[in-house]
Amino acid sequence: MNRRDRPRVIANFAMTADGKVSTRAHTPAAFTSPRDKRRLLEIRALGDAILVGRNTVATDTMSMRIRDRALRASRRAKGLPAEPLRVIVSARGNLDPAWKVFRSPGARRIVFSTRQMPGATRRAILPLCELHLFDAASLPIAEVLSILRRDHDVRTLVCEGGPTLFRSLVEIGALDTLHLTVAPLIFGGRDAPTLTGTHPDFLASIRHFRLESLRTHGGECYLRYRAIRQ
Numbered sequence: 001m002n003r004r005d006r007p008r009v010i011a012n013f014a015m016t017a018d019g020k021v022s023t024r025a026h027t028p029a030a031f032t033s034p035r036d037k038r039r040l041l042e043i044r045a046l047g048d049a050i051l052v053g054r055n056t057v058a059t060d061t062m063s064m065r066i067r068d069r070a071l072r073a074s075r076r077a078k079g080l081p082a083e084p085l086r087v088i089v090s091a092r093g094n095l096d097p098a099w100k101v102f103r104s105p106g107a108r109r110i111v112f113s114t115r116q117m118p119g120a121t122r123r124a125i126l127p128l129c130e131l132h133l134f135d136a137a138s139l140p141i142a143e144v145l146s147i148l149r150r151d152h153d154v155r156t157l158v159c160e161g162g163p164t165l166f167r168s169l170v171e172i173g174a175l176d177t178l179h180l181t182v183a184p185l186i187f188g189g190r191d192a193p194t195l196t197g198t199h200p201d202f203l204a205s206i207r208h209f210r211l212e213s214l215r216t217h218g219g220e221c222y223l224r225y226r227a228i229r230q
């Protein structure tokens with residue numbers, strides 16, 4: 001995908017030493033330190049919008065907000081709104097209007113889905129968000145990025161997962177920066193998701209990254225990688 005047609009895309013994940021991103025209870029952030037959770041908010045604050053897949057919103061009961069006063073103030077000082085737009089993708093559209101993200105105050109919500117979304121869900125979430133429904137059976141993620149760039153002036157997009165969404169971004173070559181926290185734990189689990197989920201296939205081609213930053217705190221390692229364009 002042409003870089004000019006999309007925002008800069010930053011992804012942020014935490015994983016174990018054996019590359020797992022999900023606990024048995026399917027909680028994404030429950031296995032890292034308060035320091036890492038703070039880091040997550042700092043990275044979130046870099047975005048004009050946050051992008052999350054349906055399952056992550058559901059399992060982590062996310063509000064997708066920034067409540068921290070200092071982070072809000074520093075965004076305002078840069079001429080940004082206090083909080084980034086909240087963007088959710090779901091091809092099938094089984095979203096629950098009772099989820100925290102739909103009930104919490106904060107920035108505008110944008111939902112990208114398809115005509116598969118049940119009519120009752122459509123009617124229930126329409127007053128709560130801006131809804132884009134594609135006619136195709138699957139959701140064209142490249143077009144989602146183009147719409148965010150063109151119609152919502154999103155220059156920097158922070159993707160907080162999950163792995164299915166992350167893989168789809170990597171597949172179209174739309175990942176610029178990857179923040180990775182490696183936690184000193186091993187979960188095991190053949191079917192436990194890694195960064196790219198549980199998809200059995202290799203990517204069509206290997207993606208290469210350059211290590212830009214490496215920091216440690218306690219047993220955790222914070223890495224920042226920059227994608228190398230091929």
Ligand SMILES: NC(=O)c1ccc[n+]([C@@H]2O[C@H](COP(=O)([O-])OP(=O)(O)OC[C@H]3O[C@@H](n4cnc5c(N)ncnc54)[C@H](OP(=O)(O)O)[C@@H]3O)[C@@H](O)[C@H]2O)c1
Nearest residue numbers: 013014026027028053054055056091092161162164165168
């Ligand atoms: N450690 C971490 O940093 C981290 C971060 C995030 C999540 N997680 C963990 O990851 C697990 C969830 O994994 P997941 O892969 O299921 O999460 P996910 O990517 O958030 O959700 C997958 C669902 O989102 C929708 N979706 C994602 N990408 C899409 C695309 N390109 N086009 C259309 N729809 C798309 C689909 O919804 P429909 O089925 O409705 O079409 C898909 O089934 C959870 O256990 C969570 O805790 C960990």
